[in-house]
Amino acid sequence: MITLNKRPITNIQVEGIDLQDYPDFVDSFIGSAQYEDTGDDLSDFEVYDLQDKYPYLAQELIHEDQLYLWTT
Numbered sequence: 712m713i714t715l716n717k718r719p720i721t722n723i724q725v726e727g728i729d730l731q732d733y734p735d736f737v738d739s740f741i742g743s744a745q746y747e748d749t750g751d752d753l754s755d756f757e758v759y760d761l762q763d764k765y766p767y768l769a770q771e772l773i774h775e776d777q778l779y780l781w782t783t
Contacts, residue, residue: 713768715761719747725769725778733779739769 713720726742741762744753753761762768773779 720744721747725772728778730779736770736773739773741769
């Protein structure tokens, strides 16, 4: 479970997917997310904190959800 401030996170949106960078996707990043318990969007600062806490999260989500297949 992905958490921030001891609260579960959901609806994580990955941005910066560059297909020419397959399979590393080093330019990808978390663009937005929400707290699961309230549905509130994370602030920009909280998104940065999430990225710092889980530095490889964007790349993992790209591969787990095969987001590179949906990017044009």
